[in-house]
Amino acid sequence: GALVYQYPRRTICKSGTSMRMECQAVGFQATSVAWYRQSPQKTFELIALSTVNSAIKYEQNFTQEKFPISHPNLSFSSMTVLNAYLEDRGLYLCGARRRGNSDYTFGSGTRLLVI
């Protein structure tokens, strides 16, 4: 079956430092990877959508300078939260979609705590 693994599951970083999270698609080729953030007491916000062989598209309020994303192949993506502050805490999910499908499979998320 199609699975998406995210690593780490949870992490704590000091304010002003950076943190990298990874997303691995298993059992299928992830032509598109979407990164979302769920801040405390909020729903999921799309950070960016990455499609292989296309430019990564960031949503309003999110920038490459703050959340650089790498999507080097059809099974792996990573995102870094640079210079993390309190407002960056939350659950970061990646969702992967295979070519020809419209639905997403999501990982279990990386929960980021900033102290």
Added chain:
Amino acid sequence: GQQVQQSPASLVLQEGENAELQCNFSTSLNSMQWFYQRPGGSLVSLFYNPSGTKHSGRLTSTTVIKERRSSLHISSSQTTDSGTYLCALESGGNYKYVFGAGTRLKVIA
């Protein structure tokens, strides 16, 4: 952009009761999924249902595009059904899902 409204925001049921969760959207629909969010945060896809009715065990999803709504029906609720239910949909063919705010369901014994 697409607006997604879920109702009710929260719901408390006695075990065995049925639940009807609603997801209303403002524009046309290409894709939509219903998810269950576990207490730890991970999402479980319940249905991919951009139109029509689908069944899975005690769950039924019905999407009526012309009425711009989708529903998730849970029959004979169990305490293990407690959690947050989210709908997410995409309308522009750009594969960008917009999530609703979710319905927090609590089923008590």
